[in-house]
Amino acid sequence: MASISARGLRIEFPLYHLAARSLKKRLLAKAAIRLKTDESNRVVVSALSELTFDISRGERVALIGTNGAGKTTLLRTLAGIYEPVAGQLEVHGEVGSLIDPAAGIDSDSTGRENIVLRGLYRGMSESQIALLEADAAEFAGLGEFLDMPTRGYSAGMQVRLSFAIATAITPQILLMDEWFLAGDADFMLKAEERLTRLVTGADILVIATHDMNVVRRWCTRVIKLEAGRIIGDGTVDEILGPAGA
């Protein structure tokens, strides 16, 4: 059964290109909260610290917090991109991450080639890629432009293509950054059904967002982050107050 379990998770970003001592001193002088030096005397930003939580099957979790609170970093950690410097993380289930729309898009390739490329990135077999191609091509609705290099696409077309490629998956654990909900109104109308299907089809959803409507609509649980720490974890009503209040 899909589940995520984190114990004392800590992620630190070393600031390698800060060699100058004076700069280092200045940064650390002002009672720094998130900047510190690690054991090899490098300046590090503590991006996430002491995160402990369990997410089990059926939960739809919203990560909220101000910019820089660590929401996207946590998503990337769950996706296995950043490895923690302390703590444990256990993720059971196939993970699909929708973090950056443009990740792996090659602007010199046509839309269709990009769909195939993404299939390869995901390690799909040829028959799976053919299905992906049919599905994404149909949803993107780019018509003849599908066989044109994406370099020449309008911004809207690019969003449609990335969205179509990214959402043509059925993962058990869906990690999502909020850009996926930030399309223009027309597009969102069309995307709605597909997104709902994806979100409700996943066993676990973790979404980083600023939009409280999204939280209330889709989520059952809220984890509130501040400066890389969890400052609130509970049901939507517990954290945000009762609906309509």
Next chain:
Amino acid sequence: MYRPAAMQQAVLPTYHIDAENPDRRGRALADLGAGFTSWRLAWALARLDLRNRYRGSVIGPFWVTLSMAAMVLGLGLLYSQLFQMDLQSYLPHLVTSLIVWNVLAAMVADAANCLSSADGVIRQLRLPLTTHALRCVFRNALNAAHTLPLILVVFAIVGHWPGIEVLLLIPGLAVLAVNALAVSIFLGMICARFRDIGPIVTNVMQMAFFLTPVIWKPELLKENAVWLPLNPFYTMLEMVRGPLVEGGGSLLTWAAALGYSSVLLAIALVFFIRFRNRVAFWV
């Protein structure tokens, strides 16, 4: 969206990481394994790189072939005069050395930024790092495929044909391929962490070009030629030049080449095991 019950019961893919007990070696080997199993991805990306690089060009990668041919012709005429050697015996040496050296140098230069140039993908998608290194190797192999046949053309023109020792080319190229992967992993990582290594590598390669018998023949060193196997680049070059031009190459250079390769491989492996999980923070 529908998943049959049988599939849900199946063992779920599990990602487990414990910072206290990182199991670095296991993860590094798993990375290599996953990278090799998904070689199709690395291959597709390498072909894409080649295509994009020559986008809009009519003859595309054959420009490399053309410029290499021009260079061999020019240098051949000039240096056969300078060294007072006849073209018949000098050209096979020059064409092999020059082309193989260019492949090596391009490989090393490319390896230096094979990870830092893939930063976008590394930070967004969980892929084996081996895939990026393999992509770099494949890309250079594809490039090499556009110049290596020139060697045969020149051989045909001057009528130089190697004997049965040409079979040694197979292990030679295989060792070079392994080295290419090791160099991609090692230089790719170290150059992602220390941005000053890239320019240093460029300078070292430039220097090595003159110190290695590429344009000049080893015989010109006379009795000092015994020291040549100390130059790793010479031994790498000899793994191709030996079988094609020099009747197989000496046992000593082969042994030295294998020795250097093992050291390189060991360093790359140790480095990969120790620092693989830091690369996402470096690029």
